[in-house]
Structure formats: C-alpha cells, structure tokens
Amino acid sequence: MxxxxxxxxxxxxAGLSAAYTLADNGLDVIVxxxxxxxxxxxxxxxxxxxxxxxQIFPDFWKEAPLERPIIEENYWLLTEGSVTxxxxxxEKFGEAPYNAFSVFRAHFDKWMGEEVKKKGGLVxxxxxxxxxxxxxxxxxxxxxxxxxxxxxxxxxxxxEGVNSMLTQKALKMQKMNMKEDQxxxxxxxxxxxxxxxxEDRFALEKGFGAxxxxxxxxxxxxxxxxxxxxxxxxxxxxxGALMSQMIEKKISPNDLLEAFKSNPMVRPLIQGGETKEYAxxxxxxxxxxxxxxxxxxxxxxxxxxxxxxxxxxxxxSNMAMISGKLAAETxxxxxxxxxxxxxxxxxxxxxxxxxxxxxxxxxxxxxSEYFDHNTELFSxxxxxxxxxxxxxxxVDGTPKKEMQKKMMREIFAKRSKTSLAKDMYNFWRxxx
Amino acid sequence: MSKLDDKLFSNRxxxxxETHLFVTDSDKCLDCKDKPCTYVCPAAVxxxxxxxxxxxxxxxxxxxxGTCRYACTFxxxxxxxxxxxxxxxxxxx
Numbered sequence: 439m440x441x442x443x444x445x446x447x448x449x450x451x452a453g454l455s456a457a458y459t460l461a462d463n464g465l466d467v468i469v470x471x472x473x474x475x476x477x478x479x480x481x482x483x484x485x486x487x488x489x490x491x492x493q494i495f496p497d498f499w500k501e502a503p504l505e506r507p508i509i510e511e512n513y514w515l516l517t518e519g520s521v522t523x524x525x526x527x528x529e530k531f532g533e534a535p536y537n538a539f540s541v542f543r544a545h546f547d548k549w550m551g552e553e554v555k556k557k558g559g560l561v562x563x564x565x566x567x568x569x570x571x572x573x574x575x576x577x578x579x580x581x582x583x584x585x586x587x588x589x590x591x592x593x594x595x596x597x598e599g600v601n602s603m604l605t606q607k608a609l610k611m612q613k614m615n616m617k618e619d620q621x622x623x624x625x626x627x628x629x630x631x632x633x634x635x636x637e638d639r640f641a642l643e644k645g646f647g648a649x650x651x652x653x654x655x656x657x658x659x660x661x662x663x664x665x666x667x668x669x670x671x672x673x674x675x676x677x678g679a680l681m682s683q684m685i686e687k688k689i690s691p692n693d694l695l696e697a698f699k700s701n702p703m704v705r706p707l708i709q710g711g712e713t714k715e716y717a718x719x720x721x722x723x724x725x726x727x728x729x730x731x732x733x734x735x736x737x738x739x740x741x742x743x744x745x746x747x748x749x750x751x752x753x754x755s756n757m758a759m760i761s762g763k764l765a766a767e768t769x770x771x772x773x774x775x776x777x778x779x780x781x782x783x784x785x786x787x788x789x790x791x792x793x794x795x796x797x798x799x800x801x802x803x804x805x806s807e808y809f810d811h812n813t814e815l816f817s818x819x820x821x822x823x824x825x826x827x828x829x830x831x832x833v834d835g836t837p838k839k840e841m842q843k844k845m846m847r848e849i850f851a852k853r854s855k856t857s858l859a860k861d862m863y864n865f866w867r868x869x870x
Numbered sequence: 871m872s873k874l875d876d877k878l879f880s881n882r883x884x885x886x887x888e889t890h891l892f893v894t895d896s897d898k899c900l901d902c903k904d905k906p907c908t909y910v911c912p913a914a915v916x917x918x919x920x921x922x923x924x925x926x927x928x929x930x931x932x933x934x935x936g937t938c939r940y941a942c943t944f945x946x947x948x949x950x951x952x953x954x955x956x957x958x959x960x961x962x963x
Contacts, residue, residue, distance in 0.1 A: 472951050472952075472954050472955075473955070473959060473960075474884070474955055474959045475959075477960065477963055478958075478959040478960055478963075479934060479957075479958070479959075479960065479963075480960065480963045481935075481960060481963045482963070542961075542962040542963055543960070543962075543963035544960045544961055544962050544963035545962070547963075563954075563955070564954040564955030565954040565955075566951045566952075566953065566954045582954070583953060583954055584954075600936065601934075601936035601939075601949070601951075603950075603951075616940065618940055618941065621937075621940055623910065623912065623935065623937045623941075625912045627877065628962045672962075674962075681910065681937065681940060681941055684910050684941075685904070685906045685910055685941055688904065688906075688909055689909070690909045690910065690911075690912075690914070691910070691911075691912040692873075692874050692877070692912055692913075692914070696873065713876070713877055713880055714880055714961070714962070715880055715881055715960065715961055715962045716874075716877035716878060716880060716881060716912075716913075716933070717881075717933060717960060717962075717963060718911075718912030718913060718933035718934075718935035718937070719933075719935050720935050720936050720937055720940075
C-alpha cells in the first residue's frame with residue numbers, strides 16, 4: 439500500500455503551490471492531475487501577480503514561461519458606439535520584481551509541475567480522483583479510476599478547482615447546488631497577432647504588455663466584465679457574466695464574446711488575428727458567503743474549490759497560490775506534532791483569516807448579491823459617462839455654462855438625483 | 871460551418887469513446903420551458919431534438935467549464951470529469 443505524507447488533488451495554481459511548499463519542507467507529496475499535463479484543464483484570463491507568486495517561487499520571472507510584464511492597466515466603460523477610459527502606466531511596473539505578467543496557465547502550470555518534481559514531489563497526470571477514502575470520520579486517501587488506484591496519505595489537499603465535486607459530494611463540506619448568482623460563466627479566445635502589431639496597437643515598448651478591463655456594453659449590461667490582455671504573440675480576449683443573468687437574458691457566452699469582438703472600439707485591436715484556442719470557464723463569485731468548510735479530519739480545501747476569488751479586483755490565482763502555501767505550512771506544523779485531526783489542522787483557518795485572502799473576501803462579501811439585483815453600474819453608468827464626456831469634448835458653439843447644465847440635465851433625466859445619491863452610497867457600502 | 875464550430879476546431883481534444891455528460895431524467899426536459907443548457911453552454915454541447923423529443927449532447931466539444939450542471943433548471947445534468955487524460959487539453963488555457 440502506497441502511503442504519502444500528503445496527496446494534492448489537482449495541478450492548478452493552488453495545488454502546485456501547496457505541493458511545492460510541502461516538497462520543499464521534505465514531505466512526501468503526490469499531485470494527481472486529470473489532464474495530460476499540469477495546466478491542460480486550467481483556464482484563466484491571464485494575469486499573474488508577481489508578489490504572491492514570488493512568495494512561493496522567488497525570482498520566478500527569471501525562468502518561468504511568461505508572456506509580457508504588464509506596465510499599463512486600463513478600465514473601459516463601453517457603450518455600443520463609445521468608450522470612456524481611465525488607465526495607469528508606470529515604469530516601475532516594468533522593472534524587477536514587476537507587478538504582474540500575462541501568462542498562459544497551460545505553460546505556467548506545466549513549469550510549476552516541473553519545479554515540484556525538482557523538489558522531489560511526484561506529479562501523476564491523466565488520472566481522475568473519483569472519490570475520497572474515509573475511515574472513522576477521517577480522510578485517509580483517494581481512489582482514482584485506475585486499477586489498484588487507491589492512494590493513502592496523512593492528509594489530502596483538495597485543489598480540484600471551481601468544479602468542486604469532491605468537496606460537495608464526497609466530503610459534504612460545501613452545498614451541492616450553489617446558486618447561479620454565485621458563479622460567472624466566462625469564455626476567452628487566444629488570437630494570434632505578430633509582436634510588432636501588438637506593440638504598435640497598444641503603444642508598447644518591445645516586450646512589455648497592457649491590460650484592459652471593460653464594463654458596460656461588453657456584457658450587455660449584465661454584471662460582469664470583459665478583458666483584453668496582450669501576450670507575446672497573441673491577444674487574450676474574453677467576456678464573463680453572472681450565470682443567473684445569462685440564463686435570464688438568454689444570452690449565449692459565445693454570442694456575448696462575438697458581440698464584444700465586433701464592437702467598433704475593440705475590433706481594431708484584434709483585426710487580422712487568427713483564433714488559436716477557445717476556452718470556457720466558471721468563476722466562483724460567491725465570495726465569503728459561499729465558502730465551504732475549509733478543513734476537516736485529514737483534509738484541507740484550497741483555491742477555487744474554496745471560492746477564493748475577488749471578482750472586483752481580478753484576483754483569484756494569487757489567492758489560490760497563497761492558500762496552497764498556507765495549507766502546506768499547516769501540514770508541515772501538523773507533521774511535527776503528528777496530529778492531522780480537524781483540531782490539528784485548524785490553524786489553516788486562522789492563517790487565512792490573518793492573510794489578505796479572508797480579509798478581502800469579507801470586504802466584498804455582499805458585492806455579487808448587491809450587483810445581481812442592482813445592475814446600474816454595468817448598464818446605466820457607462821452610458822452616463824459616455825453622455826457626460828461627449829458633451830464635455832464636443833465643440834459646437836454652446837457656451838460652457840450651458841454645456842455643463844445640459845450635461846447635468848441629461849444625467850438627471852436618466853437617473854434621478856436621489857437615485858444617484860443612493861447608488862453612490864451603495865457602491866461605497868459594498869465596494870469600499 | 872458556424873463560427874463557434876471553427877473555434878472549437880482550433881482546440882485540442884482527446885475524445886473518449888463514451889460521454890461524460892448525462893441527462894439523468896430526460897422527462898424533466900419536457901417540462902423545462904427555457905432549456906438554459908441549450909444556450910448557456912459556451913460550446914453549445916446541448917441541443918434540443920424535436921425529432922427525438924429530448925436533449926442531445928455533443929460531448930466531444932465540451933470545454934469542461936461545468937456551467938451546465940448549475941444552469942440546468944431541474945438539476946438533472948450529471949457532469950463528470952472525462953476519463954483521465956481525455957477531453958479538452960488546453961494549449962494555452
């Protein structure tokens with residue numbers, strides 16, 4: 439019977455960060471991945487943050503497969519025929535230790551898998567964990583689809599991603615049916631363009647990258663965002679919105695992305711490119727209120743399986759990686775005491791609570807639910823911004839005082855003063 | 871060929887001989903007015919067949935997001951992980 443110190447289910451950012459930290463501390467760890475290689479089943483928009491990543495892999499940018507260091511970040515408020523922009527470019531973002539990189543999960547996770555192996559961890563691919571083996575109320579291993587495929591360990595880290603079926607079914611640590619307003623459906627295309635075109639279109643120095651996050655017409659007013667990220671020789675472009683609203687509005691994710699791609703503000707950025715991949719992914723948006731029980735007898739839940747995503751700040755992979763690291767550190771401590779019971783692993787919860795992860799998830803805990811019922815930020819406000827800026831820039835002989843009055847009149851016609859004040863108060867309440 | 875078909879064609883799949891998607895109680899689909907699975911799936915895996923009076927699944931194109939399991943009005947879609955090493959293998963992800 440094979441027995442390890444720890445089994446990690448899933449080779450994503452959370453699982454591989456946990457495995458690397460465990461192996462680095464001399465523990466016997468096996469990662470079980472269902473895809474052909476680490477990353478084969480993993481999808482994200484494509485921005486990886488430097489600081490959390492280097493907590494696990496110091497100086498990773500010197501060898502990891504990355505696309506472009508991001509030196510400029512933009513927000514767009516999009517309507518059918520206009521865009522209002524705000525952004526920030528900073529030279530500091532272009533120097534080590536950098537702030538963020540565009541990446542492909544399939545490349546980056548494969549690299550992380552190799553790093554785990556270098557530290558002595560075992561990474562087994564093409565293998566589905568079908569069930570959790572429990573004895574006397576304690577998790578003692580996993581069963582895989584293979585013959586004699588039962589594997590045992592002191593502790594199992596569940597890093598199965600957003601499709602958290604083990605967490606729900608086998609472990610009963612999470613409700614079976616999350617609500618449709620706690621999940622977003624996102625799709626993304628990788629569109630090939632040569633480097634020069636990318637650098638010209640985004641006004642970038644050679645090798646550097648930019649991001650654009652878009653609200654408004656990008657999601658047809660639904661709660662969600664679209665994004666455009668520059669890679670070395672391609673653009674990642676995608677749209678995502680709350681599942682509840684997609685169902686209600688009867689919109690298909692692919693049609694939403696196609697509409698975004700053909701918006702005249704977006705089209706020139708991608709024209710002439712060739713689609714090399716089309717991905718679909720669910721994003722856990724339930725936040726703090728949707729989190730499962732995070733630890734039990736012989737088991738810890740990390741990353742997307744634990745709903746660790748901050749949708750308003752485009753953060754998920756950083757939470758995944760740090761939760762993996764904290765889970766591994768908990769196990770290292772538990773190994774010292776030889777106690778893998780629920781009590782012995784309880785410090786995982788307090789580590790998460792002391793970190794930015796639970797603090798941030800708590801801060802935004804009411805945001806998804808609020809915006810699901812109050813979509814004005816995504817529908818009306820991009821229109822208001824467009825009207826205001828149009829009047830501001832238009833020169834047609836109207837005296838400025840009159841122009842300003844007209845601007846305000848048009849805004850109040852679309853949203854009363856009281857409603858505007860209420861909106862501002864509520865945005866402040868759920869976001870600040 | 872529709873644009874979506876072209877896009878799915880750009881993906882790398884290792885198709886298994888059996889489906890990993892099951893409608894566990896297709897009678898429920900008869901009572902399902904909107905049939906969200908037919909439009910909310912990013913890969914348009916689910917299609918209503920008037921001829922067969924049931925949902926047909928083109929599981930080979932599945933991008934493995936898992937949306938269908940939650941979006942199904944009556945929660946009768948059983949989404950399982952494809953057999954190890956099969957299904958979509960993202961080149962970029």
